Amino acid sequence: MVGLLQAQATQEGYTLTALPGVRLLRSDRPLARTPVLYDPGIVIVCQGVKRGYMGAKVYQYDAQHYLAVSVPVP
Structure with a gap:
């Protein structure tokens, strides 16, 4: 699952998806x-x-x- 999500969210921050209302947040460090x-x-x-x-x-x-x-x- 993590590998699939990393392929979608290639950099830190929010990434929109093709699904309305669904977005990914990637952070590689504590916030x-x-x-x-x-x-x-x-x-x-x-x-x-x-x-x-x-x-x-x-x-x-x-x-x-x-x-x-x-x-x-x-």
């Missing part, structure tokens, strides 16, 4: 904590780990855990 607003959707991490922070709560998702967002959340 600093940045405030974001998640729109409704699903985030699937295929390699590595992603952490989201809301107040003192830490949400971690990785290749074994996904994030599903049903309403916009910071």
Whole structure:
């Protein structure tokens, strides 16, 4: 799976796909904590780990855990 995604996302940053509303994010290094607003959707991490922070709560998702967002959340 990782090899297939690397072939689609050849450089860091967002890559649009042929599927409407589906995009890939590639990062080859840790990213600093940045405030974001998640729109409704699903985030699937295929390699590595992603952490989201809301107040003192830490949400971690990785290749074994996904994030599903049903309403916009910071």
